[in-house]
Amino acid sequence: MNTPTSHTACPDCHGLGKQNRGLSKRAKQRYQKALEVYQRFPDNPKPVKPKAHLQVCPSCSGSGLLPAPQPPKPDTTRFPHLAIIGGGIGGTALAVACLHRGIPFTLYERDTDFAARAQGYGLTLQQAHTAVKGFGIDRLEQGIVSTRHIAHTPDGTVLGEWGMRKWDTQTNATPKRTNIHIARQNLRLALLNQLSGTDAIRWGHQLNGFKQTETGIELQFDIQGNTSTAQADLLVGADGIRSSVRALLFEQEPYPLRYLDCIVILGICALSPLKNTAHELLDQKTVFQTANGNERMYMMPYDPEHIMWQFSYPLAEAEAKSLSAQGAEALKKEVQKRTDWHAPIPQIINATPAALISGYPVYDRALLTPQAFTSCGPVSLLGDAAHPMSPFKGQGANQALLDALALARRITKMCKPDTSWKQTNLRKKILTPFETEMLDRSATKVKASARAARVLHSDQVLQERDGPRGGGKQ
Ligand SMILES: Cc1cc2nc3c(=O)[nH]c(=O)nc-3n(C[C@H](O)[C@H](O)[C@H](O)COP(=O)(O)OP(=O)(O)OC[C@H]3O[C@@H](n4cnc5c(N)ncnc54)[C@H](O)[C@@H]3O)c2cc1C
Missing domain, CATH: 3.50.50.60 (FAD/NAD(P)-binding domain)
Known part of the structure; x- marks a missing residue:
């Protein structure tokens, strides 16, 4: 038997992940009655047919996909290219x-x-399990689940702590319920x-x-x-x-x-040079941030061997563009200058190679x-x-x-x-x-x-x- 290496659309829900459960008996009866009244008194507003309930497709558990030895052949008649x-x-x-x-x-x-x-930066996928299973990915091999979030002031005073480790110590939370850093x-x-x-x-x-x-x-x-x-x-x-x-x-x-009035500077740092900086924040299960009301540092696991940091602060657009254009060494110096903060922040910034630092003005539309x-x-x-x-x-x-x-x-x-x-x-x-x-x-x-x-x-x-x-x- 061939080992399935790909996926094909689930035939029961046609790849939609949901199935039409139809109308409940009660909803049907209510609509039928309203229709009869309308037929007798057509001056009344015509009743709107209620929408059918959708349920997660039991055949594919909502992913819309089933394993297959190979993907289906492209159907150029049914679908546009x-x-x-x-x-x-x-x-x-x-x-x-x-x-x-x-x-x-x-x-x-x-x-x-x-x-x-x-293209080095990390993403947090929220409800990651659901997000990726629709693409045939059961597990993100390099993904890391964080269990603790901490917010500090620059001297290390803890302002708040949240996340699974704090709230959910009694349950064995599965990746289904968690955010994954990747x-x-x-x-x-x-x-x-x-x-x-x-x-x-x-x-x-x-x-x-x-x-x-x-x-x-x-x-x-x-x-x-x-x-x-x-x-x-x-x-x-x-x-x-x-x-x-x-x-x-x-x-x-x-x-x-539309410029959002701030610059973001990113870095990726290997954990190995930080071995002597044994710190509880570097357990690769913790996301932490430190802020002073103007500048902000955010650090999260990047992959099993690296941590990623994101430093941001308000800056005029022209200055943000100019700093970004000066390159990684200038960006690193700027972060060092601004973060004489609690450990292990300065140690991480110092240990981050300039080649893994980038910075951009932040925009949306x-x-x-x-x-x-x-x-x-x-x-x-x-x-x-x-x-x-x-x-x-x-x-x-x-x-x-x-x-x-x-x-x-x-x-x-x-x-x-x-x-x-x-x-x-x-x-x-x-x-x-x-x-x-x-x-x-x-x-x-x-x-x-x-x-x-x-x-x-x-x-x-x-x-x-x-x-x-x-x-x-x-
Ligand atoms: C620092 C930072 C942190 C972030 N953190 C998160 C996070 O934690 N979680 C999260 O969900 N999102 C996060 N995001 C946002 C996320 O990265 C983007 O929203 C996402 O990558 C958008 O995907 P996209 O496919 O639309 O665009 P992109 O991923 O930017 O891809 C666009 C692609 O189009 C190509 N392209 C451009 N022009 C052309 C052309 N003319 N012809 C051919 N190809 C072209 C580019 O080369 C590129 O490969 C973060 C972004 C940044 C900058």
Whole structure:
């Protein structure tokens, strides 16, 4: 027997993860009665048919997937061919979700390979188990579960402690209920591994133009100085906060990048040089932060051998750009100068190699509305391209994963078997409902992340309280 190495859409829920349980007997009777009354007295408002209840699909436990020796063959009659621009978290996740459902796709990434650029920072995946199982990933090998969060003042006074270790010492919490810390590249690799065996990834392809034609969309790429074109039926921009698809899509960008008045400096430090700094905060199960009402340090496990830190403070945009451009040594010096704080913070900063330090001004954009897409035809956006947010609530990657799954599921639902997708109005039936749900879901996260950028650099962070600062994960 072949060992299953891939996944296919669950036939019982058609990859949706949920099944229609229909209406309860009572709801049916109530509706029937209301309908009879309406038929007798048609001047009354017509009763609205209640929506059926959905239940988690018992066959796939809600993932929408079943193990299979190989993924299904792409079905070019049933589904449109997707061009996915951007092989970051959201684009790769969409490619994986398409693969499992037999939706044909090509994934275009401007980097020449997976490791072409240092992309070193860690992510916290909230409710991580649920977030990744829809992509056929049962366990994030390099993921670390934290059990304790502590907030301090710069002299080390504890302002609050929370998390499983404090509240839940009696239960054996499973990863289902927890946040997982993982290097962004490890999550990306876990997704890319699902795509091994396909020839649908085009590295070194930078999109620089597209136009709608009678037969679909013509894409134009720069491949190391050469121009090349390709065709697709549906185009999805998953190309990050400075999205080219978005810039090409909206003749006039409705919501330019909005500076959030602070800079964030990141570093990754190996634990081995810190062996003599035996400190309870370095047990790789603790997330801690230290703040003075202006500057803030946040540290979390990065992988089993490293810790990641994120230092942030308010700074004028021009100064933040200038410091960022001065490079890693200047960024490190700036953090050292500002963090003569409790152990092990100075020790960690000193031990962090400059090569693993980066720093950026923090931006988001005001919220798009579904109406902005009305005349976009078969072109859409997801992840940071659609709704960039500050990193202070740790929600950007989480939302990009949810977007990807939602779009693949919508395509599966609306493109019926034995019917050509050409009979489906892609914008009306698939993209508008997808964008409406995505923008509605992510709006609270964008707003909360912008608020956290203010709160975490204010006196509010100094309140004594056993709970997250800035109203969320961090
Ligand atoms: C410091 C920091 C900490 C964070 N912490 C968290 C966290 O804890 N939890 C969390 O959920 N999120 C976190 N985030 C946010 C998260 O990283 C992003 O929201 C997420 O990566 C967005 O995914 P994406 O696919 O939309 O974009 P990206 O991951 O940015 O990917 C975009 C891809 O598109 C490619 N691309 C760009 N232009 C083109 C083009 N023209 N043609 C082809 N390819 C192109 C890029 O090379 C890139 O690979 C953090 C972000 C930062 C900066």
